[in-house]
Amino acid sequence: MSTNTDKTADKASDKTADRNGEKASAAGASTPEQYVQQKAAASGSSFYYAFLFLPPPRRAAITAFYAFCREVDDVVDEVSDPGVAATKLAWWRKEAMSAFNGQPSHPAMKALMPHVKDYDIRVEHLMAVIDGCQMDLEQTRYLDYPGLQRYCHLVAGVVGEVASGIFGRTDPKTIAYAHKLGQAMQLTNIIRDVGDDARRGRIYLPVSELQQFDVKAHEILKRDAPWGYSDRFTALMKFQAQRAHALYDEAVALLSDTDRKAQKPGLMMANIYRTLLREIEAENFQVLHQRIALTPLRKLWIAMKTNWRGR
Structure with a gap:
């Protein structure tokens, strides 16, 4: 094996490290904890609103883990x-x-490491998330739903497992709940982002299901309205939404009463994402030319309501 390749990779890695350091400085953060807090807050993600209701140690852990996930996800989305x-x-x-x-x-990583032992966060979890992002670089289509499920497992199911551990779990079934919930939320993202992903040349909807509903890839990639919004496309998207709703129901059914209180942040996220899914349905899946979203105030209200009701 030639060592030239290794040296080139090392130089590239050093440059990447420099750029990452510059990014941290640009954020104006003086400590790792401030950096991850700013990363989470700036994202405007539904996750951020759920984190607000956690006790400080758990909030610090999930914020750091979320920042790591954002960092690697941004590599795919921004480069x-x-x-x-x-x-x-x-x-x-x-x-x-x-x-x-x-x-x-x-x-x-500096912000995350103090928490890994307390919440059983393993390097394998982080590698799985990176593997999922690697899949984004290496393929732009998924032949069937099992293939898409593997992707969802890596980028969302594993994230859900880690998050549920940070929130606090005693029942082994809570891990299965977290994986199901992560899949449901990722499918919601996929439904929401069909148009945005098409602009990047990606279609996450399985090829076999496009064929099942006679939707051609070029109709999605071209994103023409109203042509792209055929009855066939709407039927395909209804099918995807029904699958996501079923996964939300299956996830909640797996959550035991003993862990329900601890897992309230996950339920907050589920309610926010499911509300988004219903908004997309109400808009008749008009996702090719626009990105349907909830306002920050509405996300916060849903999180608060879930916190009060406990479900």
């Missing part, structure tokens, strides 16, 4: 050159291994 993106993900793999060996360098 246009696949080669550069692959190098960045390789850097994150190296960083995760270094962090678990006691040498974190990125502020997100």
Whole structure:
């Protein structure tokens, strides 16, 4: 094996580390904890509103883990050159291994490491998330639903498992609940982002299901309105929404009463995402030319209501 490749990769990794450091400085954060807090708050994500109701130690842990997930996800979403993106993900793999060996360098990893023992966060969890992002670089289509399920498992199911551990769980079934919920939320994201993903040349809806409903890929990629919004497309999207609703129901059914209170942040996220799904349904799946979203105030209200009601 030539060592030139290794040296080139090391140089690229060093440059990536420099850019990551610049990014942290640009955020104006003086500590790793401030960095991840700013990362979570700036995202406007539904997750952020659920974190607000956690006690400080758990909130610090989930915020740091979420910041890590955002960092690796941003590599795929924001880097246009696949080669550069692959190098960045390789850097994150190296960083995760270094962090678990006691040498974190990125502020997100520095903020996360104090919590890994308390909440059983393992390097394998982080590698799975990176694997999911790697799939985004290597394929733009999924032949069937089992293939899409594997992707959802890596980028959402594993995230749900880690999150449920941070929130607090005693029942083994809560892990299955978290995986189901993560899948449901990821499918909701996929439904919401059909148009945005098409602009990047990606279609997550399984090829076999496009064929089942006689929807052609070029109809989605072209994103023409009203042509793209055929009855066939609407039927396909209704099918996807029904699957997501079923997963939400299956997830909640797996959550025992003993863990329900601890898992309220997950239920908040579920209610926010399911409300979004219903909004998309109310808009008749007009997702090719626009990105349907809930306002921050509405997300906060849903989170507060879930906190009061406990479900």
